[in-house]
Amino acid sequence: MNSSEQLFQRAQQLIPGGVNSPVRAFRSVGGAPFFTKRANGAHLTTSDDVELIDFVCTWGPAVHGHNDPNIREAIATALNDGTSFGTPNPYEVEMAARLVEIVPSVEKVRMCNSGTEATMSAIRLARGYTGRNKIIKFAGCYHGHVDSLLVKAGSGALTLGNPDSAGIPASFAAETIVIDYNDAEGVREAFANGGDDIAAIIVEPYPANCGMILPDAGYLELLRKLCTRNQSLLIFDEVMTGFRLALGGVQERVGITPDLTALGKIIGGGLPVGAFGGKAEIMDYLAPLGPVYQAGTLSGNPLAMAAGIASLKKLKDTNPYPLFEKMGAQIRDALLEAAREKGLALQVPQVGSMFALFFAEKPVRNLDDATSSQTEHFNQLFKYALDHGVYLPPSAYETCFISTAHDGADIEQAAEVLAAGIRSI
Ligand code: KE4
Numbered sequence: 001m002n003s004s005e006q007l008f009q010r011a012q013q014l015i016p017g018g019v020n021s022p023v024r025a026f027r028s029v030g031g032a033p034f035f036t037k038r039a040n041g042a043h044l045t046t047s048d049d050v051e052l053i054d055f056v057c058t059w060g061p062a063v064h065g066h067n068d069p070n071i072r073e074a075i076a077t078a079l080n081d082g083t084s085f086g087t088p089n090p091y092e093v094e095m096a097a098r099l100v101e102i103v104p105s106v107e108k109v110r111m112c113n114s115g116t117e118a119t120m121s122a123i124r125l126a127r128g129y130t131g132r133n134k135i136i137k138f139a140g141c142y143h144g145h146v147d148s149l150l151v152k153a154g155s156g157a158l159t160l161g162n163p164d165s166a167g168i169p170a171s172f173a174a175e176t177i178v179i180d181y182n183d184a185e186g187v188r189e190a191f192a193n194g195g196d197d198i199a200a201i202i203v204e205p206y207p208a209n210c211g212m213i214l215p216d217a218g219y220l221e222l223l224r225k226l227c228t229r230n231q232s233l234l235i236f237d238e239v240m241t242g243f244r245l246a247l248g249g250v251q252e253r254v255g256i257t258p259d260l261t262a263l264g265k266i267i268g269g270g271l272p273v274g275a276f277g278g279k280a281e282i283m284d285y286l287a288p289l290g291p292v293y294q295a296g297t298l299s300g301n302p303l304a305m306a307a308g309i310a311s312l313k314k315l316k317d318t319n320p321y322p323l324f325e326k327m328g329a330q331i332r333d334a335l336l337e338a339a340r341e342k343g344l345a346l347q348v349p350q351v352g353s354m355f356a357l358f359f360a361e362k363p364v365r366n367l368d369d370a371t372s373s374q375t376e377h378f379n380q381l382f383k384y385a386l387d388h389g390v391y392l393p394p395s396a397y398e399t400c401f402i403s404t405a406h407d408g409a410d411i412e413q414a415a416e417v418l419a420a421g422i423r424s425i
Pocket residue numbers: 021022023024059114115116117119142143144145155156204208209237238239240264265274398
């Protein structure tokens with residue numbers, strides 16, 4: 001057995017499925033996961049010294065690539081003064097100031113430790129602020145493993161075929177209204193039937209946990225209008241898209257201001273961080289000022305704040321977004337060209353540094369379209385790519401990420417491998 005196989009065998013005796021997060025288990029693409037011992041720039045080195053061009057980027061945080069020198073230096077500097085204080089610290093203030101400056105909807109922000117905590121807290125705040133119970137979410141969107149949101153959820157839940165997780169009381173799920181993404185009539189009806197008890201809509205503005213889906217023209221504007229008209233809150237879950245699709249996220253790209261925004265991934269620079277923010281009037285409902293309780297031992301951790309500040313500073317200083325558009329389009333076009341030559345139906349939704357692959361005849365507009373795509377073709381491509389040094393997310397229901405560390409050679413090599421992989425299907 002090679003090193004990864006030995007490690008996986010041992011891990012499975014100690015950790016459920018041998019992984020600390022289900023989507024890492026390769027269950028839908030087959031085979032066993034490799035173990036990573038080092039990561040630098042756009043590359044992972046497995047415990048068997050295989051080097052891979054990485055398009056998972058630790059599921060989004062590594063927007064500057066792995067082991068970024070500026071982030072390392074920021075962590076090392078903070079580390080000199082200790083790892084956690086349990087009191088307010090200067091880094092938290094700088095992080096909050098940067099988020100307020102960068103994210104259009106954020107007047108005040110609260111740090112937490114994961115995207116799940118961010119969405120869970122935003123939901124609780126919306127309910128506490130409005131005094132209402134119902135939440136609207138969209139089928140296939142994934143907002144972390146929050147009880148009330150693990151209903152028709154995407155990402156690992158969808159990958160493993162349990163979008164409605166066990167362990168969620170029916171009474172909890174009953175407070176969640178699930179609508180198809182891009183279904184305008186469905187949202188209008190939900191408000192017409194029960195708008196006075198709808199606390200909020202939570203949405204990934206560009207869903208990226210069932211592959212990547214883009215909104216119909218006017219759809220996000222409709223969500224904003226219906227929430228405003230019904231005094232419900234609009235929550236953008238930008239844990240994945242924040243700082244990646246624009247410095248201010250999708251809300252900056254589309255010019256729509258949600259009432260609350262959930263954030264994470266990039267703002268931790270690779271360390272565990274989440275955040276949620278929005279209008280000061282709403283945020284001030286949080287303890288210790290208001291009646292909505294929310295807390296966290298390591299929230300605002302100095303090391304994580306220092307890493308996130310360095311990551312945000314670098315994004316602001318380097319403005320990588322035009323480069324992301326160029327690299328994303330280069331891979332997209334290579335994939336589409338190869339599929340055309342092969343006579344395979346392929347959709348490659350791509351925005352900046354995010355892209356996904358659906359082997360489907362027509363553009364994917366919702367979860368049903370996504371699950372009707374030929375996922376076995378994706379799985380074949382995944383395996384071919386991995387065998388040829390390119391690591392895609394191990395599920396057809398995830399999205400690929402590019403970092404500023406993916407240089408021209410990485411993109412050209414990956415485009416060639418993926419095109420050859422498509423031709424091999
Ligand atoms: P975390 O709790 O995993 O930090 O964030 C949850 C979350 C919330 N909102 C969105 C839009 C997300 O994409 C996520 C987490 N993303 C997945 C990848 N699709 C994390 C990977 C994993 O579960 O291991």
